[in-house]
Amino acid sequence: MTRLDALRSVYDQLAQRVVVTIMGAVAAELQSIGHRPNFFYLQHAMGLASSMGLGIALSRPELSVIVLDGDGSVLMNLGGLTTMARYRPKNLLHVVFDNESLLSVGGFPTATSTGSDIAGIARAAGVPRASTVQSIEGFARAVEDALVAEELRTIVAKVEAAGPSRYVTDLALLENRFQFQRYLQSEGSKM
């Protein structure tokens, strides 16, 4: 499965949800399908996308939050899995695209290529349910189930180590940041 196809398979589900992604291929590919004001791309600070998602989920329990993470980023913040699991917000879904490599910096293989199992680590950290999926159908079904489950879940999607030809898009970092903040404000005013 490619990450781009996986993103396409759940894109419609992201419409009314708060989405926080990591840098690099995930951000560029989601934007290539179509940017929305409820998408925030953390273009640096590797590892902290899941922490940001946790901060939003704890601050706004009425919103559904999805983090689109990667194996390299998760491995940089394994402690964050224990924090996420400790507070296990019901409105948070943690998706990890695992291509077993740091693709955007040349494909350096990560430890998931030598057997480290992120879903296993998440389970052991205390995430109520964590699974690994290998196919588009499996991924789409896992996301659909998780979004109605009302519990914190981690879904590890094994994807090919292939990405876009370039990572810089025409969406400025601060434009994205303030647009996203305004989206969250406007969601609050609807309450």
Place this chain on the structure above:
Amino acid sequence: MPPVSTSSSRLIYDALKACGVRLISALPETWLVHLIRMADEDPEMTLVRLAKEEEGVGISAGAHLAGVKSAMLMQNHGFLVAVNGIVSCAQLYRIPLLILISHRGSFGERDPWQTEGGGVTEDLLHALRIAYDRLDEPSHVAHRISEAQTLAYSSNKPVALLLCRDLMWEP
């Protein structure tokens, strides 16, 4: 229990509450025990106990964008650990952070292992161009915390307060 000042901790906590802080991230440190306990016992406060201080930058950034005011409690070494997140998340994306650093390793420090981190903290704050002030006197606490937060929000940048020995330690 070590002689950490309960009254100064209360002053700091009440000042944070008065500024509208509703989420605090923290890692335990001797000088912070009362502050963390106060946050834990306060039903109006969300206390997030971290594994590592850098996570707190992400959590505070998320809270800010979601409309919740937060503060981060850490020791000098927690600040050292959080630097990449401060630069590559908070500064890159212009996120206000209210960082309270228990300032160990200054004159009077008896723990040998605390004697390096304190010495580099202010230089590092300067290098990162993070505005900061010291909290060393109970009468300054409420005012300086409020003003620090005001600058954080007007500038959309991190600010720091150093919780100093004279304030945090009972004589």
